[in-house]
């Protein structure tokens with residue numbers, strides 16, 4: 001099981017304050033710890049590390065496949081509207097709908113790339129036309 005522990009921020013020595021120059025002038029909140037003076041670190045077991053690396057690789061592979069297929073379907077032009085929509089949706093889906101994101105990874109790995117690209121594009125379009133739900 002992963003363990004979490006707290007360390008003193010090395011950038012500010014635990015003060016939470018930054019004393020150098022910034023665009024806004026001298027000093028400010030430490031950007032290393034957001035002014036908290038401490039940072040939380042997670043330590044993973046070797047098994048967890050391996051699983052995390054495998055998952056990251058699945059994501060990278062799926063993203064590359066989705067982009068390549070979206071480019072083909074979008075007429076072969078680099079950064080066509082379809083490629084851009086699918087790529088943005090890919091990133092947002094992971095944060096906004098993790099369950100759907102996992103199903104999408106399965107679909108990519110099952111070879112249903114055209115469906116995935118179509119659904120991602122629709123997801124992106126809806127994201128931009130729906131009124132904010134907040």
Ligand SMILES: [Zn+2]
Pocket residue numbers: 009010011012013014015016017030031032033034035036037038
């Ligand atoms: Zn700090």
